[in-house]
Amino acid sequence: MLNLIRLEFRKYRLARMLVRSLIVTLVLTALFAFFYFDHFLFENGIEGDGTTLFNTYTEAFSIIGTLVNIAYIVLGATLISRLIISEFRNKTIYLMFTYPVSRRKIIAAKLIIVAAWIFIGSMVSGGLIGGLMLISEMYVKVIPEPLSAAIIIRGFSMLIAGSVCSAGIGMIPLYFGMRKHSATATILSAVIVACLLNQNTHGFSLNQFIVIPLLTAIAGIIVVIITIRNINTVDIN
Amino acid sequence: MHLLQTSRLTKSVRGREIVSGINMQVKTGEIYGILGPNGAGKTTLMRMFTTLVKPTSGEIEIFGQNLASAPYDILKRMSSIIEFPVFYDKLTAIDNLELHCEYMGFYNKKAIHESLELVQLADVDTKPVREFSLGMKQRLGIARAITTRPELLILDEPINGLDPVGIREMRNLFYRLSKEYGMTLIISSHILGEMEQIADTICVVDKGKQIREVAMDEIRGMDTEYIEIQTSDRLKAVFVLEHHLKLPNFKLYGESMIRIYDLEIPQSELSRQLIMHDVPIESINRKKQSLEEYFMQLIGGSGLHA
Numbered sequence: 294m295l296n297l298i299r300l301e302f303r304k305y306r307l308a309r310m311l312v313r314s315l316i317v318t319l320v321l322t323a324l325f326a327f328f329y330f331d332h333f334l335f336e337n338g339i340e341g342d343g344t345t346l347f348n349t350y351t352e353a354f355s356i357i358g359t360l361v362n363i364a365y366i367v368l369g370a371t372l373i374s375r376l377i378i379s380e381f382r383n384k385t386i387y388l389m390f391t392y393p394v395s396r397r398k399i400i401a402a403k404l405i406i407v408a409a410w411i412f413i414g415s416m417v418s419g420g421l422i423g424g425l426m427l428i429s430e431m432y433v434k435v436i437p438e439p440l441s442a443a444i445i446i447r448g449f450s451m452l453i454a455g456s457v458c459s460a461g462i463g464m465i466p467l468y469f470g471m472r473k474h475s476a477t478a479t480i481l482s483a484v485i486v487a488c489l490l491n492q493n494t495h496g497f498s499l500n501q502f503i504v505i506p507l508l509t510a511i512a513g514i515i516v517v518i519i520t521i522r523n524i525n526t527v528d529i530n
Numbered sequence: 531m532h533l534l535q536t537s538r539l540t541k542s543v544r545g546r547e548i549v550s551g552i553n554m555q556v557k558t559g560e561i562y563g564i565l566g567p568n569g570a571g572k573t574t575l576m577r578m579f580t581t582l583v584k585p586t587s588g589e590i591e592i593f594g595q596n597l598a599s600a601p602y603d604i605l606k607r608m609s610s611i612i613e614f615p616v617f618y619d620k621l622t623a624i625d626n627l628e629l630h631c632e633y634m635g636f637y638n639k640k641a642i643h644e645s646l647e648l649v650q651l652a653d654v655d656t657k658p659v660r661e662f663s664l665g666m667k668q669r670l671g672i673a674r675a676i677t678t679r680p681e682l683l684i685l686d687e688p689i690n691g692l693d694p695v696g697i698r699e700m701r702n703l704f705y706r707l708s709k710e711y712g713m714t715l716i717i718s719s720h721i722l723g724e725m726e727q728i729a730d731t732i733c734v735v736d737k738g739k740q741i742r743e744v745a746m747d748e749i750r751g752m753d754t755e756y757i758e759i760q761t762s763d764r765l766k767a768v769f770v771l772e773h774h775l776k777l778p779n780f781k782l783y784g785e786s787m788i789r790i791y792d793l794e795i796p797q798s799e800l801s802r803q804l805i806m807h808d809v810p811i812e813s814i815n816r817k818k819q820s821l822e823e824y825f826m827q828l829i830g831g832s833g834l835h836a
Contacts, residue, residue, distance in 0.1 A: 300632055303625075304618055384616045391580045391610055392633040393602035528543075529582040 297394070297402035305375060310410060317368060318418040321360050325422050328356060329435060349438045353426060354448040358455040361419040362462075363487040369411040369463035370483030374476040376403040377467065381474040386529060396524045404467070404517055408460040415456035423448055454503060461510025462486060468516040531594070533558040533682060533714045534579070539588035541574055549574050549738045551588070556716060556731070561708050563729030564718040565825070571738040572718040573613060576686045579716070580610045592682065606635065610684035614691075615671025619660035623651065626659060627674050636678040645673040649703065664691045672700070676707060683707065683715045689724060701728050722825055734828050741828050749824060756789045757797060759804070760812040764788065767809045775803055786812070 380386040470479030534556040541549040549571040556562045564572050577583040581601050590597040592604045617626050627642045646652050649669040689697045707713045734741040761767045771777045780790040801814050
């Protein structure tokens, strides 16, 4: 299995994913900084309308989580489209499936890469942005709530839970993509799923109930199971 | 001992049989041609040999093992190009071949260069495959297929898209692979002329059915040369042929045509005898039945094809 993963990296030059992740992290940091400093800038009479997006650390962490989750679910879909959908579209799957390697293992190797990328990416990006925020808090106090070790631990566990769920949710686009081997359907479904789960109206996000993302993640895992189960019997035409 | 053997191999898609009851026997070391018009089921057959498509019923046996029960043991020992060669076209030729070897579990770096040389693509180091011409891709596809020194090579329409020079090169290459490297080749084509020149055995398929499996030596050896006589008095001519010339090996065609397959008698003698016995002759010709005619007869005779 490790060898199959290594070969995928070689085939698609996946080391370049690191560059993409870096860009994503930078953009997310900038976006968060915009929310974060909004109130601060208003108070100093520079800009903004004075409405704070968050008063507590929990709120701040949940915004970071939302940004990171949406970004990596969509990016995961682009990876699914590259690693799996495009093999069907370009018919290179003809080649892959005539190798003395189980079809299931080939697809599983690809999905492991996608899930791992979503999980590790969310963790690193989220951790980085959260860390930067905490450092910034030491100099400019934007969030009125006093900081404690318990808050940091809570934020960190939110991040882990969110990343695990994202890795599962990120598998849902596979279902829509495989139906007609369409890259557009893959990415579009990811955008829709990510936005539905993370829509933030008046501080009320579906994600706040951990149950809903958890159920969605389970749906993603079911998609994986069905896909891998069916792949052995399907005719490649 | 047969290298590949199918028994009552059938594939149906949504209730329609696209391959039905094929019994093929491919001998070790031969070039086996699958010949048939477009849509005859050639590609489906080849996809079944490579596990891409699962048979609805019937069996495929390769290297003496059942394909359904031991697919990976068999796939390790064969290579294929189905429809057209596909590559990871952002990668170079070498990268593509190296990946192929890795997936096949074949580790001999020298083999890659050898096979690139064999198809005359030795100097394509840095170009991504995307920039290759169709002919180059065909040759690269074959290079990839033979890198791992397979015992069985399955090529679906391998000469499609090649120019006449390329076709001749390919034909020579196939011949070498078979004779020098001892590979068994299964090649499909809808072009009879190609098959005729290269195949040892031809399996004619049409509308998913096997019309005939025939060794080329057999039909090359057949009495396909004949003398054709056109006469208005056929009865009299037949009488002369049978009683005076003692030539029993002839066939009647239509109202006035006779084909004589005994060629021991010179044509001049034949016409002299016929005229002596007052048989009116409109024309007399020595003719050769081409393989094409033979196959058209096979396909036409099956009643499946106009």
